[in-house]
Amino acid sequence: DAGVIQSPRHEVTEMGQEVTLRCKPISGHDYLFWYRQTMMRGLELLIYFNNNVPIDDSGMPEDRFSAKMPNASFSTLKIQPSEPRDSAVYFCASSRGEMNTEAFFGQGTRLTVV
């Protein structure tokens, strides 16, 4: 398996633009997580899905952020409109349904909003 695949690896956008980050989880994994990593706040869980259904989105910072999982093999995290403070590395991770088995992380998308 190729692991969790995220695209793009790097994204530079201007303030106010819409940004869409993409994630393909490992086949057979039914949990998918979106994390954000910044120097100031470390790694924060934004939202996670189970069987394509959002379970906990309490970490989503504000309404400008939205996440979808239309099927078991694809998820998006969208920021509209983007702001400079959204600059961070965004990680997607997936895991199987057994309790607290290993979460496999993608390589992340480094987002820079100028």
Next chain:
Amino acid sequence: AQSVTQPDIHITVSEGASLELRCNYSYGATPYLFWYVQSPGQGLQLLLKYFSGDTLVQGIKGFEAEFKRSQSSFNLRKPSVHWSDAAEYFCAVAPTGFQKLVFGTGTRLLVSP
């Protein structure tokens, strides 16, 4: 709420020396505990995890960690550090039965020749 404290932001160790990275957690019961490593520009890789049983857990790359309930700690150790171990290390906790991981702020390990 659960929390994880990694008191050391940076640690420098000579190659071949032993290593201990500290992790303390705050939670009412015994959570599931994890150590992840992040190399520059990469995602996180699981080193080891503790769910129950033997409190000394062996992981990959020669790492081990010991769960001490009385101290609410889960410190990571390695007897002899290699230059390739230079990375950032994250301790994480998950409440029993839940998938949601709470990460510490990380410890950056530097390895000197």
